[in-house]
Amino acid sequence: MRIAVVGAGIIGVALAHALLDEGHEVDLYDREGPAAGASAGNAGWIAHMDILPLASPKAWAHMPRWVVDPLGPLSISPRHLPRLAPWLLRFVAASRPDRIAAGSRAIHALNALSLPAWERRLDGLGLSHHLRRTGILSVWTDRSAFAAADGLLRRQSELGIAVERLDAAGVRALEPVFASRAATGATTGTGGLAGGALYPTGAHVGDPRALTEALADAARGRGLRLTTATVTALEPGEGGIGLRLSGGGLATADRAVIACGAWAKRLAASVGDHVPLDTERGYNITVARGTLGLTRPVMYEGHGFVTTPLDSGDRIGGSVEFAGLDAPPNWARVDAMLGRLARVLPGLAVGEGTRWMGFRPSIPDSLPVIGPAVREPRIIHAFGHGHYGLTQAAATADLVAAMLAGRAPAIDAAPYAVTRFGRR
Structure with missing residues (x-):
């Protein structure tokens, strides 16, 4: 055909x-x-x-704190809110335990x-050289949130997903930059790791x-x-x-x-x-390769961003903004994301980079x-x-x-x- x-x-x-x-x-x-x-x-x-939909207890635990911050990991433009309302109602419905379980499956x-x-x-196609098999790391800076993640890690393991729970020392041994930045954080009153989880089969x-x-x-x-x-x-x-x-x-x-x-x-x-499709506007900045000193992608749990060591540079991205397809980019969201990175890796000098904003097609479930x-x-x-x-x-x-x-x-x-x- x-x-x-x-x-x-x-x-x-x-x-x-x-x-x-x-x-x-x-x-x-x-x-x-x-x-x-x-x-x-x-x-x-x-x-x-x-395995988790966005409408999950993990997301709801952070959402009240995020939504009140206009530059936080998740924000809704007041001008876009009336158009987003039907999507939000479906998102709330998707948060029921039975819907979360079905969505996760x-x-x-x-x-x-x-x-x-x-x-x-x-x-x-002879393109396997594009794949990087370094694993993916999640890190937590909140001890109670790290303890609460045990249930998710167990469920992933039961489903056959390889995952290794790490204490703070284990994270620092895997990615030494967290050890060097922890020393900086100790002098400034910032930083601190609760633990992490390594997904060894994760790829980028x-x-x-x-x-x-x-x-x-x-x-x-x-x-x-x-x-x-x-x-x-x-x-x-x-x-x-x-x-x-x-x-x-x-x-x-x-x-x-x-x-x-x-x-x-x-x-x-x-x-x-x-279809109840709306647009999540995502932001990132790509800085010089090796700037972050990390060897694999990292998810910063509770902070709403990730980092990836790409061939083209170290990318710091995340952030969810509901503002539609036509509103101009709000580059202050990138600055806010860099501020959150500085709290996890204090003293890091990121320097200039290439900023980007794009549109994710988002369905409530x-x-x-x-x-x-x-x-x-x-x-x-x-x-x-x-x-x-x-x-x-x-x-x-x-x-x-x-x-x-x-x-x-x-x-x-x-x-x-x-x-x-x-x-x-």
């Missing part, structure tokens, strides 16, 4: 390869081109060990496929932009046709799927996949599916939308991955390819179906 994929981020380019594997002709459409958005500026993690099911799917894809990529571009280049070499254009609507007809392009053009395909992330809501609505449109099975949804776009891209591509071929997906796809939001 001739299949149109809308969106040339990491999901779209991974989809292109999975569909080319099946012998389809693939047309990829994007408003800017490969790796233009969050696929370029994310933290680079393949976080297959994560669905996140784990998809994430468990993720690293093997990436290994197969990258090995098959050398640079998310470079990976996305390499996948796009490889797909073009396999016959992918890439068109830079905005798809404004999908128009199913007897002869196939019409793609209405900005400027008035019309392209056609036998099937179409919506994979344009934060911009997918309008396209899904054009075929009758009204933290699950992507994967599967056919309700009224039009020739159109497949593949968007809304939130913080897991890079992690879940290759696995999502395999699920979509199976659906289009009429095969049963590797896992039960019902939790990701658009029908979970109610039929319209």
Whole structure:
């Protein structure tokens, strides 16, 4: 078949390869081109060990403190609040214990496929050099929060996720920069580690932009046709799927996949599916490589940011801001994030860096939308991955390819179906 994929981020380019594997002709459409958005500026993690939705006790424990700080790890623009209200109501509903349990099972099911799917894809294309197998580290500075994490660590271990609980000395032995900065913190009254958790099978990529571009280049070499254009609507007809392009053009395909992330809501609505998707604006700064002195990605629990040693520099990122697609960036959020880093690694001189803001497609239950449109099975949804776009891209591509071929997906796809939001 001739299949149109809308969106040339990491999901779209991974989809292109999975569909080319099946012998389809693939047309990829994007408003800017490969790796233009969050696929370029994310933290680079393949976080297959994560199992909790955002609407979890872990998040709610920090949320009251975060929300009252306009520059905190999570903020909501007052101007955007009326538009966000329906999303927030669904987020509260997703926080019920039964919904958290179901969401956790669905996140784990998809994430468990993720690293093997990436290994197969990258090995098959000769791109495995993009993968870094240094593990991922979580650190806590609050003793009570660290003690409370025992339940999560046990659950991850029960699910077969390798995790090693570390005391403060163990963290410092693994990453000596925490030892040197602890001495600085002792003189300034800041710093301090409660403990950590090492996920030895955690992985990251050398640079998310470079990976996305390499996948796009490889797909073009396999016959992918890439068109830079905005798809404004999908128009199913007897002869196939019409793609209405900005400027008035019309392209056609036998099937179409919506994979344009934060911009997918309008396209899904054009075929009758009204998805509660909103936009998390994420921020980061990338500084000179080696500045942080860390050898692996680190999550700073309770502080709302992560760091990653990329080939292109050390990236400090995180922060969730609900302000829509049109508001200008608030770069003070990056300064606030650097201030939180200074409390964990006191005395660190970060220097200048490249600042970035991008849009994550966020669904209240933290699950992507994967599967056919309700009224039009020739159109497949593949968007809304939130913080897991890079992690879940290759696995999502395999699920979509199976659906289009009429095969049963590797896992039960019902939790990701658009029908979970109610039929319209």
